[in-house]
Amino acid sequence: MKNYVKKPYFEVRYKDANGNVFKRNFQDDDTFRFEHKSDANNDLLNYKPDNVVIDSNVTKTTEPPSLINLMGLADLLSKKGFTTSQVKDTYQKMYEAEYVSYPRTEDTKVDQKDFDELLPLVDSIANVVGVDHSLLTHRTARKKYITAKADHGANRPGINVPTSLDELEKKFGKCGKEIYITLAKAYLAILCEDYVYEQQKAHLANNPDFKSVSNLPKKLNYKLVFNEQDLDSDSNKSNHQGFLSTVTPYIYEGSNPAPAKPTLSFLRKFL
Template identity: 40%
Template sequence: MYDYLILTEKKTEYDAFVTALGGETGNFNGHTFIQAHSQGHLLELDEPENMVMPALKEKYSIWDLKNLPWDLNDFNWHKVIKKDHKTGKPAVYAVNLLKNIKKASQQARAIVIATDTDETTGEGELLAWEIINYIGWHGPVYREYHDDESSEAIRRAMADLHDISDPQKDGWFVKGTVRQRWDFGSMALTRAATLLVRDAGYYTRSINEGRLKSVMLSAIFQRLNAIKNYVKRPYYEVRFQDQHKHVFARKIDKNNDELIKKVHHENEAMAKQEQQQYQSPVGITIDGQKTVYQAPHTFTDLTKIDAILSHKGYTSKMIQDTYQILYQNYHYLSYPRSDDKTVTEAQFAKLVQNSKKIASLVGVDLQLLTHLAPRKGLVEQSATHGANRPGSVVPNSLDDLRKPFNTKKQQDCAIDIYTLVAKAALAILGEDYEYQHITAHLTDYPEFQCSFNQPVKYNYKQIYHRGKLPQVGAPLGQQATSFIYSGANSKPSWPTKEWLYNRLDSFKYSIGTPATQQSTLTEISDSNGKT
């Protein structure tokens, strides 16, 4: 008999634990162990009609508006082995893994949950307890909380186990269960939406009304409506500029209608009439000139990768699948579905160790990699997986990234993903971006103001920066001359992937992790990446 059965979430995590503890079986911290792994969720909730009393089966099996809404108290929440979507039968891999885990549990005195530490969703806890309950385990259950998948973090966590034998006192399990049941209940909304659309005369497949899908589709619909209903309203405004094109204008509060009316004229003649009130040219007074240092916060995630690379024609699914292969099969990249924005000290040390080889691979000047001390806010003591970054294995050349893929487009996609992730991570080894922030006003008309940044040292921005580097401009002139600026109310921008991801993050309570947002967009997009 072994003291512990250590249950990990997936094969890659299992491999990390085997490495950290010295084998599939062994002795650690005075306790013997055997290890087994899942492959994500092996069980799922049964069909609605199979989780209710016989008298309610018809109500929950037939798609009809009269059978809605659902009463979640009617369900017994019975779970079955995940099905193969092609055959409708229990998936072979799930059946075999459950058999292996049950067999291993019969040789153990306690189970240690070592799945992902998903504090936000409780997903790792939920899938572990599903397995534990399915195999009929009634012994002690412990939990280790590893900060990441480094050997040091795993050994530290295994030396500090927590008794969670009562699942109802395991907060992460409770959280995961509530989320799963809410998602299941949303199937009723899917049925309602689908029936209503079909009744309106449209033939359609099921219209998913999941928590995140609904918000995404609603945001896109509202933006398209705003574009459709946009009416251009031109205006004319008095501004000043010096000989170097630095513009002085009045700050406008969008909620101050009186000020807007005063500054934004309906026609050019009214603006010219106001212009006559001002002397021109007029002197300039500098208010301040401050040196600012901006530290890099450049780690990327799946949504940013998807948004940035979408203009190259890669679909969300291609990006998702390509990244997964580079991570899972070759360890060229770190865990893709991470929502961490920091790395641990051990992960940072590994990045520093591999930095020169990675930089040479993706064309980064080695002389820029001089900030080798951990930065606060980027390097922390713990992280579930750590922010997206190059993996533990560095390819010998970019051509190595092509080898796993058959089509040129996916080969190019692999190189672009790796290059983007690598440069974003390497940028934290660059020095702070340094610039001068300059503010000024017109001497005689102080309400007309100007502010701009003058780059001094680009530093990390030479490693990774979106778009063009800020340009060094001319200094302020001594005088400014009035002119009439012609503008209009802003037309709503087209709902791109980047717009949508930023929109999701802008809500008071952020909706979904970056990985979930990206995978959900994959589900509601067609093969061309269009929603």
């Protein structure tokens, strides 16, 4: 990180008023990327506003994410200012009071017994964390989240359901409250319907090498309860607006990527 030297580059890209960007796939021997902005400005003179051609519209679905582990939980709560030690220590106290399951587990699924044990409690858990019962339609376990045998089962709410979030905050502080909200919503999400979206692919009429993809949400379903994109950085969140008919060229400035900072998110993904 200390030795990193930023090396900017400039290239022509297109953008519509919804923020959808059309760009070319860069290869090492391509000549449309420049070290100096003045060269890119000269290149920009070769491009005029263009029209969008839709190549495909495909409806796709995504299942709810797998259950989060303790590191994923700590990662999410680090974004709210809680340290890994705070999460670990608070979670242990909550486990001893049976508000959450066993913490130090490698399990990423639950067995049928674990699932059946929590099933009568899910509406009560949903009440505590403010989740609409009508979203929890999968009361029969999906294969993705079930294993034949689990030593402890994945991290999840415990059999002792609090009467309110205030009860948790009084006993375990703000960290305990946020642990329960996050853990409960991550678990309740596996009972929800799939996320439905329309994936559009497009290119430009006069410059077909410029291409773009846009994912348009149709039915949020589980994402109304728990959105796994919160585990990713903002830069990974894509635009969710459809293509407009016309686009305008502009100069995009990029650079060689800086070495990643050793955050908990980085460490979790690396491992």
